[in-house]
Amino acid sequence: MPYQNATSQLFLSIENEVGTTRLERMVLTSLAAAIHDFREKGEEDFLEQFYELLEMVKNTEPRIALVIDRFYHIWTVLCEAKNSKHPETHLYWERQILEALDRFHKESKEERKAITRVGVELVKEGDVILIHSISTTVLDVLLASKRAGKKFRVIVAEQELEKTSHLIEVLTSNKIHFQVVPEYMLSHIEEEVTKVLLGGVTINNTLHVVCDAGTNAIVSEFHLSKTAVYLFISTRKFSLWETRSQQHHYKVSTTRLRSCKEIEFERIKFSHDRVSLSLYDKVVTEKGVMTIGEITQLYKEKFNERASWREEFFKD
Amino acid sequence: MDLQLLVALSIFSVALVTIILEFLDKSLVAMFGAVLMIILGILNFDEAIGAINFETLGLLIGMMIIVDLVNSSGVFSWVNVNIARLTGGRPWLIFFVFVLVTALFSTFLGNVTTVLVIVPIVMTLTKGLGLNSKLFLVALILFAIAGGAMSLIGDPSNIIIGSAAKLSFNDFIGHQIIPVSAVMTVLLLILALSRWEALRPIAGNLRQLFISHLLIQKIEQVFGRQEISRLLVVKVLFVLFLTLLGFIFQDHLNLPISVISLTGALVLLIATTKHASIRETLEKVEWPTLFFFIGLFIMVAGLEKVGLLEVVGHGIIGITDSYLILLLIVLWTAGFVSMVVDNVPFVTIMIPLIFQIQTSLPADTNSQLLWWALSLGACLGGSGSPIGASANVVSIGLAEKAGVSISLREYLKIGFPMTVLMLMVASLYFVLVV
Numbered sequence: 001m002p003y004q005n006a007t008s009q010l011f012l013s014i015e016n017e018v019g020t021t022r023l024e025r026m027v028l029t030s031l032a033a034a035i036h037d038f039r040e041k042g043e044e045d046f047l048e049q050f051y052e053l054l055e056m057v058k059n060t061e062p063r064i065a066l067v068i069d070r071f072y073h074i075w076t077v078l079c080e081a082k083n084s085k086h087p088e089t090h091l092y093w094e095r096q097i098l099e100a101l102d103r104f105h106k107e108s109k110e111e112r113k114a115i116t117r118v119g120v121e122l123v124k125e126g127d128v129i130l131i132h133s134i135s136t137t138v139l140d141v142l143l144a145s146k147r148a149g150k151k152f153r154v155i156v157a158e159q160e161l162e163k164t165s166h167l168i169e170v171l172t173s174n175k176i177h178f179q180v181v182p183e184y185m186l187s188h189i190e191e192e193v194t195k196v197l198l199g200g201v202t203i204n205n206t207l208h209v210v211c212d213a214g215t216n217a218i219v220s221e222f223h224l225s226k227t228a229v230y231l232f233i234s235t236r237k238f239s240l241w242e243t244r245s246q247q248h249h250y251k252v253s254t255t256r257l258r259s260c261k262e263i264e265f266e267r268i269k270f271s272h273d274r275v276s277l278s279l280y281d282k283v284v285t286e287k288g289v290m291t292i293g294e295i296t297q298l299y300k301e302k303f304n305e306r307a308s309w310r311e312e313f314f315k316d
Numbered sequence: 317m318d319l320q321l322l323v324a325l326s327i328f329s330v331a332l333v334t335i336i337l338e339f340l341d342k343s344l345v346a347m348f349g350a351v352l353m354i355i356l357g358i359l360n361f362d363e364a365i366g367a368i369n370f371e372t373l374g375l376l377i378g379m380m381i382i383v384d385l386v387n388s389s390g391v392f393s394w395v396n397v398n399i400a401r402l403t404g405g406r407p408w409l410i411f412f413v414f415v416l417v418t419a420l421f422s423t424f425l426g427n428v429t430t431v432l433v434i435v436p437i438v439m440t441l442t443k444g445l446g447l448n449s450k451l452f453l454v455a456l457i458l459f460a461i462a463g464g465a466m467s468l469i470g471d472p473s474n475i476i477i478g479s480a481a482k483l484s485f486n487d488f489i490g491h492q493i494i495p496v497s498a499v500m501t502v503l504l505l506i507l508a509l510s511r512w513e514a515l516r517p518i519a520g521n522l523r524q525l526f527i528s529h530l531l532i533q534k535i536e537q538v539f540g541r542q543e544i545s546r547l548l549v550v551k552v553l554f555v556l557f558l559t560l561l562g563f564i565f566q567d568h569l570n571l572p573i574s575v576i577s578l579t580g581a582l583v584l585l586i587a588t589t590k591h592a593s594i595r596e597t598l599e600k601v602e603w604p605t606l607f608f609f610i611g612l613f614i615m616v617a618g619l620e621k622v623g624l625l626e627v628v629g630h631g632i633i634g635i636t637d638s639y640l641i642l643l644l645i646v647l648w649t650a651g652f653v654s655m656v657v658d659n660v661p662f663v664t665i666m667i668p669l670i671f672q673i674q675t676s677l678p679a680d681t682n683s684q685l686l687w688w689a690l691s692l693g694a695c696l697g698g699s700g701s702p703i704g705a706s707a708n709v710v711s712i713g714l715a716e717k718a719g720v721s722i723s724l725r726e727y728l729k730i731g732f733p734m735t736v737l738m739l740m741v742a743s744l745y746f747v748l749v750v
Binding site: 039 | 404435444445446519520521522523524525526527529530531533534537538
């Protein structure tokens with residue numbers, strides 16, 4: 001249980017700070033390093049510990065779809081390796097997993113490039129683009145558009161200082177012109193914005209996008225003002241299982257003391273928002289730009305494809 | 317009893333009790349005590365100004381500026397992240413590497429600065445790995461304090477002793493290296509052997525290895541994000557190196573140590589005008605601490621003037637004829653007092669006492685050993701309780717911020733016996749050298 005809690009906290013904090021795409025990369029790198037350093041006591045020990053690790057990763061709160069998808073594939077690689085009856089047993093399994101991890105890194109890179117390519121096509125000359133949370137994919141699109149010589153302006157919807165500072169650092173170091181507007185004052189620049197580019201953690205089976213806190217208000221506002229709102233998400237980010245709870249459990253409650261007046265009050269923070277997929281205009285994936293109808297269809301197909309996997313992988 | 321003596325003693329006693337019980341800020345109490353000494357005629361204004369040890373203040377101001385600029389250059393974060401990466405999340409390696417780095421940094425940068433830069437990263441690392449963070453916290457404090465005991469600039473009490481007794485940077489390193497190295501070796505061995513369960517290798521635990529590697533990557537993100545200007549790093553390290561070199565060659569330079577420290581600070585401020593604002597840097601100087609020292613210097617001068625310290629000095633000499641026992645009395649008294657009281661007031665009051673005692677010793681006695689006994693006792697004793705030294709208070713506060721709370725009992729369980737052990741090793745040193 002302490003490992004489970006530690007992993008959940010670690011996943012959540014990394015996702016919050018750098019997004020799920022970076023989290024996936026860090027998880028894969030860490031798994032490769034852990035397997036490399038692991039001194040198992042034979043094949044049984046390897047299998048036992050690997051399954052414990054698998055359990056730990058698939059039961060984090062929240063479940064990270066991108067990571068679970070990778071672990072599902074690692075699990076299938078291990079199953080295949082076990083069935084091959086190779087004489088070196090666990091050493092062979094280890095090698096197979098490490099090769100798979102290497103392959104995943106390459107695939108992720110290609111996938112990122114594909115989404116970026118599609119995204120760059122969307123950015124037009126003179127665009128005023130609103131961004132909000134730290135999305136590696138959205139930042140990739142902006143950087144690639146800048147490299148392609150496109151002239152556009154970026155407005156950063158200011159949220160928590162730490163996260164917005166990170167965005168500011170990236171945009172500054174890449175010489176992308178930007179302005180920062182507090183997220184509760186966006187109505188004043190609503191008419192200037194031509195596109196809203198946002199990332200997301202996952203799309204779940206209730207067809208909601210789990211994303212950074214504050215996104216719901218932005219998507220709703222620009223949906224009402226009929227400004228194009230694009231969601232950038234890889235199809236591997238689909239949560240292909242039943243959502244465990246409609247309630248969001250990532251609530252952080254803080255009690256602070258205002259020293260000047262000694263007023264105690266409770267400040268409630270939420271780590272994520274759940275935004276109805278229908279509020280977005282288009283979804284940009286590695287497969288191209290999709291309408292909400294198309295992405296819903298794709299989600300349902302994938303969800304059905306993984307029915308037997310769900311049963312086996314999440315059997316407990 | 318002489319009325320003036322009674323008044324001076326009352327002012328000092330009330331001030332000391334108020335400082336210990338933390339009713340008011342200690343700098344405020346010390347300054348008020350000093351002002352009372354003047355108002356009530358114990359000292360006149362000129363005597364009070366004359367009592368201030370500007371050598372100590374100059375050295376402290378200079379080092380505070382240098383250390384702040386070194387810290388803001390991001391070089392500490394860079395070093396820490398690389399050390400974390402080097403350990404690969406192995407508990408025993410985190411323990412050994414970080415405690416030794418802490419001792420080293422503490423020797424050359426002071427124990428408070430050291431814990432400020434090292435405690436947050438070690439707490440994040442050990443808490444995230446599910447290790448016994450409290451053990452690591454107490455170990456860091458013990459080694460910060462032991463490392464600080466080795467040099468003139470490692471602990472505020474050493475700065476006061478060095479300035480008063482005209483002991484150079486080299487004198488400190490030269491004399492303290494043997495007892496402090498012995499103390500640290502024994503401490504490391506005892507801690508590692510007695511707590512091996514918490515430090516054992518994790519190579520046989522895949523989940524822990526995975527979490528370790530992921531956590532180190534996270535630490536690289538969090539602590540390594542600070543953009544580092546190479547030019548700034550080169551400048552601050554170069555000036556820090558030159559200042560330390562100045563301390564080492566102080567005798568040849570024939571300059572007071574405060575002048576060397578202030579020169580280093582001013583050169584660095586000029587060299588970094590583009591990177592750091594002088595206003596912000598000066599705001600970060602711990603002015604309340606400096607005023608606390610000023611107040612103490614004046615109050616102790618008051619006690620000295622009314623003849624109280626002379627009486628106490630003769631009293632201590634009268635206890636024993638044995639120089640070794642006298643040294644051990646100084647060492648252990650300083651040690652135990654420093655566990656419950658800030659060591660600075662104690663050292664400040666002990667300095668004129670030591671001078672008194674030295675005048676009563678036979679000519680062939682190595683009277684300098686009394687300073688080393690005072691320094692070792694005051695520094696090492698500070699680690700015996702959570703409030704014994706500023707480094708402890710700062711570390712515990714930083715650990716709490718990182719989600720690691722340590723109770724008084726938990727601290728004493730490791731900290732107190734280890735402090736007694738350190739004082740025993742130091743005693744053995746005096747047994748061997750006298």
